[in-house]
Amino acid sequence: MSVLVFVEGLNGEIKKSSLEAASYGSQVAQQLGATATAVAIGEVHEEALTKLGEQGIEKVLYDEDSRLNSFVADAYVKVIAKAAQQESSKVLVFSNSNIGASIGAKLAVRLNGSLATNVTTLPNTDGGSFVVTRGVFSGKAFADVALTADVKIIAVKKNSFDVTHNAGATATVEKLSADLADADFAAAPKETVMQETDGVLLPEAEVVVSGGRGLKGPENWHLIEDLANALGAATACSKPVSDMDWRPHHEHVGQTGITVSPNLYIAVGISGAIQHLAGVNSSKVIVVINKDPEAPFFKAADYGIVGDAFEVVPKLIEAAKALDK
Amino acid sequence: MKILVCISNVPDTTSKINFTADNKAFDKNGVQFVINPWDEYALTRAIELKEAKGGTVTVLNVGEADTEPNIRKALAIGADDAIRVNANPTDAFFVAQQIAAIAKENNYDMILMGKESIDYNGSQVHNMVGEILGIPAVVPAFKLDLVDDSTARLEREVEGGKEVVEVKLPFVASAQQPMSEPRIPNMRGIMTARTKPLNVVEPVGAEAKAEYVNYSKPEKKGGVKMIDPENAGELITLLRNEAKVL
Ligand SMILES: Cc1cc2nc3c(=O)[nH]c(=O)nc-3n(C[C@H](O)[C@H](O)[C@H](O)COP(=O)(O)OP(=O)(O)OC[C@H]3O[C@@H](n4cnc5c(N)ncnc54)[C@H](O)[C@@H]3O)c2cc1C
Ligand SMILES: Nc1ncnc2c1ncn2[C@@H]1O[C@H](COP(=O)(O)O)[C@@H](O)[C@H]1O
Numbered sequence: 001m002s003v004l005v006f007v008e009g010l011n012g013e014i015k016k017s018s019l020e021a022a023s024y025g026s027q028v029a030q031q032l033g034a035t036a037t038a039v040a041i042g043e044v045h046e047e048a049l050t051k052l053g054e055q056g057i058e059k060v061l062y063d064e065d066s067r068l069n070s071f072v073a074d075a076y077v078k079v080i081a082k083a084a085q086q087e088s089s090k091v092l093v094f095s096n097s098n099i100g101a102s103i104g105a106k107l108a109v110r111l112n113g114s115l116a117t118n119v120t121t122l123p124n125t126d127g128g129s130f131v132v133t134r135g136v137f138s139g140k141a142f143a144d145v146a147l148t149a150d151v152k153i154i155a156v157k158k159n160s161f162d163v164t165h166n167a168g169a170t171a172t173v174e175k176l177s178a179d180l181a182d183a184d185f186a187a188a189p190k191e192t193v194m195q196e197t198d199g200v201l202l203p204e205a206e207v208v209v210s211g212g213r214g215l216k217g218p219e220n221w222h223l224i225e226d227l228a229n230a231l232g233a234a235t236a237c238s239k240p241v242s243d244m245d246w247r248p249h250h251e252h253v254g255q256t257g258i259t260v261s262p263n264l265y266i267a268v269g270i271s272g273a274i275q276h277l278a279g280v281n282s283s284k285v286i287v288v289i290n291k292d293p294e295a296p297f298f299k300a301a302d303y304g305i306v307g308d309a310f311e312v313v314p315k316l317i318e319a320a321k322a323l324d325k
Numbered sequence: 326m327k328i329l330v331c332i333s334n335v336p337d338t339t340s341k342i343n344f345t346a347d348n349k350a351f352d353k354n355g356v357q358f359v360i361n362p363w364d365e366y367a368l369t370r371a372i373e374l375k376e377a378k379g380g381t382v383t384v385l386n387v388g389e390a391d392t393e394p395n396i397r398k399a400l401a402i403g404a405d406d407a408i409r410v411n412a413n414p415t416d417a418f419f420v421a422q423q424i425a426a427i428a429k430e431n432n433y434d435m436i437l438m439g440k441e442s443i444d445y446n447g448s449q450v451h452n453m454v455g456e457i458l459g460i461p462a463v464v465p466a467f468k469l470d471l472v473d474d475s476t477a478r479l480e481r482e483v484e485g486g487k488e489v490v491e492v493k494l495p496f497v498a499s500a501q502q503p504m505s506e507p508r509i510p511n512m513r514g515i516m517t518a519r520t521k522p523l524n525v526v527e528p529v530g531a532e533a534k535a536e537y538v539n540y541s542k543p544e545k546k547g548g549v550k551m552i553d554p555e556n557a558g559e560l561i562t563l564l565r566n567e568a569k570v571l
Binding site for chain 1: 336338339342344362363417418421443444445446447448449450451452453455456457461462463464465467478481482483484485486487488489490491492493501502503533534535536537538539540541542543546547549550551552553554557558559560561562563564565568570571
């Protein structure tokens with residue numbers, strides 16, 4: 001029996017969210033007295049695969065079919081199902097990314113398994129049960145869910161688990177081929193356009209600097225960008241800001257945007273409406289900068305500054321630049 | 326063009342979330358329910374496509390009778406008819422099987438849903454339905470157009486970018502903004518919605534595979550520490566040395 005972890009690559013390396021999933025998977029394996037195996041697809045350096053040993057992975061199955069370089073759900077599902085069958089995996093672990101959650105749901109149907117997405121804890125396996133906690137009601141609550149099928153599929157919420165490092169440990173890498181046919185790629189993307197960013201991707205970011213309507217206009221966004229650059233952070237915004245096209249839609253966080261859970265979320269000129277909080281309330285530390293002391297966001301904040309963003313942010317940029325990295 | 330739009334019935338986005346005293350169930354007391362906001366993007370896009378190409382838009386909800394006001398609202402916004410599968414939507418797999426059963430009986434050209442329901446935040450039902458029916462699921466899509474009578478072109482979000490996908494009909498897609506601009510029902514819509522068909526059907530036998538056993542709320546924050554704006558740089562020091570997040 002093994003716990004199978006799906007790891008996603010980015011520019012040849014393993015994504016941080018997948019390293020979290022791998023760390024999670026090997027802890028579950030320990031709990032169950034099983035081994036932890038990873039399955040990887042597409043463009044990942046062999047060295048990055050071997051290094052998964054540091055997260056407790058013993059073996060990596062790697063399908064190097066280059067047609068898998070972009071995401072095609074049906075083909076990915078086939079590869080992972082094959083790996084799960086080969087390894088008699090009863091627990092499958094993903095990161096709760098668009099890709100991970102999508103294939104997790106398809107595999108739940110195909111393998112007749114129980115699925116929990118957005119998972120924030122290791123399973124409680126007392127007395128043969130298998131109960132995990134997941135975030136519900138847009139970060140306003142948690143639910144404990146018992147997974148009752150024989151196969152359990154878990155998508156781990158980003159930034160909920162520390163990446164473990166057993167320095168020097170290595171995983172063995174084995175080739176895997178799922179004998180994919182052209183039909184498996186019928187829904188392959190025609191085109192993939194990655195955002196032009198030299199900075200950090202928002203869904204993977206540990207620090208996020210976010211701006212709201214208080215910034216007055218897109219011409220002032222250099223304040224947000226400069227602070228983000230100085231802190232190695234990604235940038236985000238509130239919904240009205242993207243609705244007015246000051247910023248692109250993929251930066252909008254909240255109830256109807258994306259959910260982020262970075263270690264640090266800095267909100268500048270955002271009032272803190274409940275729909276905005278829904279997308280950011282599981283951030284570990286929240287900083288609010290607002291000129292209105294009554295802004296509701298202060299109630300959800302760990303640190304706050306009541307002041308004009310145009311005066312405060314330049315001081316922060318200066319202090320951030322002075323930090324030694 | 327026959328389009329099926331699946332809507333879930335969720336607490337209004339401003340709701341305070343509470344549970345029953347034993348923490349075993351969501352407390353609906355005093356909570357206003359709305360159409361899941363993401364599903365509104367799917368619904369409006371379906372209506373736009375119908376207006377441009379002809380056809381019908383059917384809305385489907387798996388829920389008990391108390392969801393009917395929101396099903397009527399979807400009819401008022403412009404759907405032609407509705408189906409309610411009379412069951413408590415216990416888990417995503419159960420719901421997906423109900424939707425798939427309805428889809429098998431009717432040949433829909435596309436099945437549109439929301440990116441995720443804002444109550445259980447599962448983001449599961451669409452992919453499960455696609456898998457059960459053996460058709461593609463394009464998740465989460467923010468643009469949907471028809472290329473011709475048998476092909477659709479969608480743009481979907483992937484971490485760090487977007488993908489352009491062309492799929493043959495039928496398919497499943499989940500919507501997120503800016504796929505469409507959600508509409509508010511007008512008076513005429515509200516009047517005609519009353520006479521549009523809302524068919525109630527009983528669920529097919531299906532097992533749930535996840536059981537919700539307990540709920541809890543996040544720990545309260547310890548309170549906010551205020552920093553003097555004149556000394557704003559102090560914040561960065563605190564974030565490094567006290568909060569240890571830099
Ligand atoms: C169904 C639904 C879904 C929604 N989904 C989302 C969502 O996903 N994400 C989201 O963000 N919103 C969402 N909203 C909108 C939400 O309710 C708020 O309207 C929105 O978050 C407000 O954005 P804001 O804080 O940028 O703007 P405002 O509310 O206008 O706040 C601007 C803030 O900036 C402050 N300010 C002004 N000038 C300065 C200055 N010079 N220095 C410092 N501070 C200044 C003001 O005091 C104020 O607090 C949704 C609403 C609904 C109904
Ligand atoms: N009870 C339900 N009835 C109809 N559609 C639903 C139901 N629950 C979820 N859906 C659809 O599935 C999408 C994804 O939901 P979920 O997997 O719960 O996040 C929603 O946006 C709806 O379109």
